[in-house]
Amino acid sequence: MSERGVLLVNLGSPASTEVADVRRYLNQFLMDPCVVDLPWPLRRLLVSLILVRRPAESAAAYASIWWDEGSPLVVISERVRDQLRNRLDMPVELAMRYGEPSIERGVLALAQQGVGEILLMHQYPQFADSTVTTAIREVERVIEQHRLQVRLTILPVFHDRPDYLDALADSSRPHLEGGFDHLLFSYHGLPERHLQKVDPTGRHCLTPGCCERPSPAHATCYRAQCLGGSRAIAQRLGLRDDQWSSAFQSRLGRAKWIEPYTEAQLDELAARGVKRLLVMCPAFTADCIETLEEIGDRGREQFINAGGEELVLIPCLNDQPQWMDVLAGWARSEPVRG
Structure with a gap:
């Protein structure tokens, strides 16, 4: 037993x-x-x-x-x-x-x-x-x-455990060594009301600069945890602030979802002259339809049609x-x- x-x-x-x-x-x-x-x-x-x-x-x-x-x-x-x-x-x-x-x-x-x-x-x-x-x-x-x-x-x-963040950074480092213009962290999205209803203060989430200001709300704030994870990984990879950004994918329905949206970011990055884009999806530990199809197929097609040359999907941690x-x-x- x-x-x-x-x-x-x-x-x-x-x-x-x-x-x-x-x-x-x-x-x-x-x-x-x-x-x-x-x-x-x-x-x-x-x-x-x-x-x-x-x-x-x-x-x-x-x-x-x-x-x-x-x-x-x-x-x-x-x-x-x-x-x-x-x-x-x-x-x-x-x-x-x-x-x-x-x-x-x-x-x-x-x-x-x-x-x-x-x-x-x-x-x-x-x-x-x-x-x-x-x-x-x-x-x-x-x-x-x-x-x-x-x-x-x-x-x-x-999201903030050092051994998890180290594994993510180590798994992505070989892809960065091949050369890139920008690294986009794309997370699964959520309706904004999902953040507000679990905010224990009832007044912090979705106010200006909320994810950067310390608050008890961060213990259950999906957006703050995502953005904090991006910063921690970028620091481990030694990236400058202009070399990376975060966005949210997989919207469904007409409700307002957390921003910025991945679809909009793909167009914006291509318009800024980004040619080789790396995309990492730290909301997922295993590759799935949201990574392989939404980013690896549709996202790649959108980015190239907008003027980019290459989108590389960095695999999830999977069974590494x-x-x-x-x-x-x-x-x-x-x-x-x-």
């Missing part, structure tokens, strides 16, 4: 590139109140409208980056799970918040192995209700529903040995917090 078991959690993926599977996945994802934070009737209406056309469009996008083994995100996550199993003397299970393998399946697999504590090792560097909170709630739901006698420990967000050592170290040493 192992005292601790690791539940490795990422966002998820459709089961296949078939439109029906993509529709099923999008419905589960978008109907989560942590993702689309509207009252159920409005959320159901909005999601139903989105599901008219979006599944076919998304299915084509998934098909363009799908691997022979399956979804890149799931395949990479399985490799990470296997690497951690090789490094740790404790059970490790993989789960996706949406799709398969489900969180319920992962939690029950750990319980069946007799663990007394589950370490929820989510793969989200920055805090957001739509990632961290919903994963925690689902794990808690499964534990309560099945009346499991296990203790839950939650890995804190790790240095990152695997970092995760294994956290699994061994993370104190009980749950």
